[in-house]
Amino acid sequence: MRIVQIIDSLEAGGAERMAVSYANSLAKKITFSGLIATRREGKLLSQINENVSYLFLRKTKRIDFRAIFKLRKYIVKNEVNIAHVHSSSFFTAVLVKLTLPKLKIIWHDHYGSRPKESRKQNRILVLSSFFFSSIFVVNLQLKKWSEDNLQCKKVFFIPNFAFVKNEYEKITYLKGEQGKRIVFLANLKDPKNHIVILKAFRDLKLNETDWSLHLIGRDYNDIYSQLLKDFIKSNSLEKHIHLYGDRNDIKHILSQCSIGVLASTDEGFPVTLLEYALEGLAVMSTNVGYCSEIIQDNNTGLLFNPLNQSGIMNQLYTIVESESFRNKLGNHFKDTVIKNYSEEKVIEKLIRSYKKIT
Structure with a gap:
């Protein structure tokens, strides 16, 4: 398998941390593991392992043809067959798929508030879901929402995971009394x-x-x-x-x-x-x-x-x-x-x- 994770930014949010973690972990398991940040880099950039292929698109608007073709070129060059797109980054991947029909898109929903939202509030997502091969979700409420509202019916619950770091930076020293x-x-x-x-x-x-x-x-x-x-x-x-x-x-x-x-x-x-x-x-x-x-x-x-x-x-x-x-x-x-x-x-x-x- 040749898989790339796609995320809007590398700022330290939960979805962003998991995109980096998936890319790093998969690099030890599959033929090719890549990570793409579409809009912004951030502190998580330093946590990407050396064996992960990385690309920054510098996307500046919703439909950014320069970014779309840059992503298309990367996918073709690296023979990527699955784009695992996290949260709001799905639209960019869908636009690329229009020119690469064989590309499979997995959309990963991390957004806990979505079950409170309607189809109307997620119109672009609903339309884009015609092009998804599968949907991953991080809890069962999101699974039900996707099954009820989106066009792709292959929905899987994938829990987030914890990983143990043996070596780590020591930069921030907290104020206050130890133990309290x-x-x-x-x-x-x-x-x-x-x-x-x-x-x-x-x-x-x-x-x-x-x-x-x-x-x-x-x-x-x-x-x-x-x-x-x-x-x-x-x-x-x-x-x-x-x-x-x-x-x-x-x-x-x-x-x-x-x-x-x-x-x-x-x-x-x-x-x-x-x-x-x-x-x-x-x-x-x-x-x-x-x-x-x-x-x-x-x-x-x-x-x-x-x-x-x-x-x-x-x-x-x-x-x-x-x-x-x-x-x-x-x-x-x-x-x-x-x-x-x-x-x-x-x-x-x-x-x-x-x-x-x-």
Whole structure:
């Protein structure tokens, strides 16, 4: 098999991280593994393995003929037979397929909010789906939505996977007291719902017991992030809640923390939870998307309704109160993730799914 992953950017989002991970992992398993960024590069560029063929299209508009023909040339030259396109990058691949009918397109949906949307809101996707050979999804709600709304009926659930890094960068050193650091790994944007965790931190007065909260993720310097900054300042929490922006040394950052949180109002299959697990963090997570399948409440983590502020406070209080409970959660969650969402298991399933359309 000769397969290329296509993604709009290499910024540090969940879909972007998985596109890079698939390309890197497949390079060890198949004849040719490539990765194409259509619109923007980013911090994930440095994580692409040397044995992965990489191309940046520099696409500047929806129908960019220069980018389309550059992609077509790359596919022909490298004899690519499957384009595995992630999230919103499907349209570029469809335009190329119009000139290369034998090219098979697999569209991979990572967008947790899609089940709330209509066919009308996804008109271009619905039309493009005539040209898909298969659809991959990251949770069962997305599977049902695709089966009900799109023209391609070969829909497969493919979980995200965790991979263990033995060597990693050590650049970011967190503020705060060791053993009392809470990390929130998510770009500062909707629907990540950071504010509910900030409010719970304030209302429980965790700063008075030397706990600290660390927000890791891209800051778009917009109304969303300004709201968080204003909240921190108005509550005099600058010494206990810290924003670091987009970082590459995630494993090193997580190794300095005790608790990992995720509070999204919509999710697909968050890679963040798997990253928390591999570092043995006690996890407190929203119950949306596939989160409640990954986490068994009170055994491998604590779940909450992201719209229930009192429930969030109760769970946060429970997890900060007992170190032994945190250790139990972290150890159980790590074992569960390694058992069910390892790189080897997921890549085997991925390759089996590829073979069903070739």
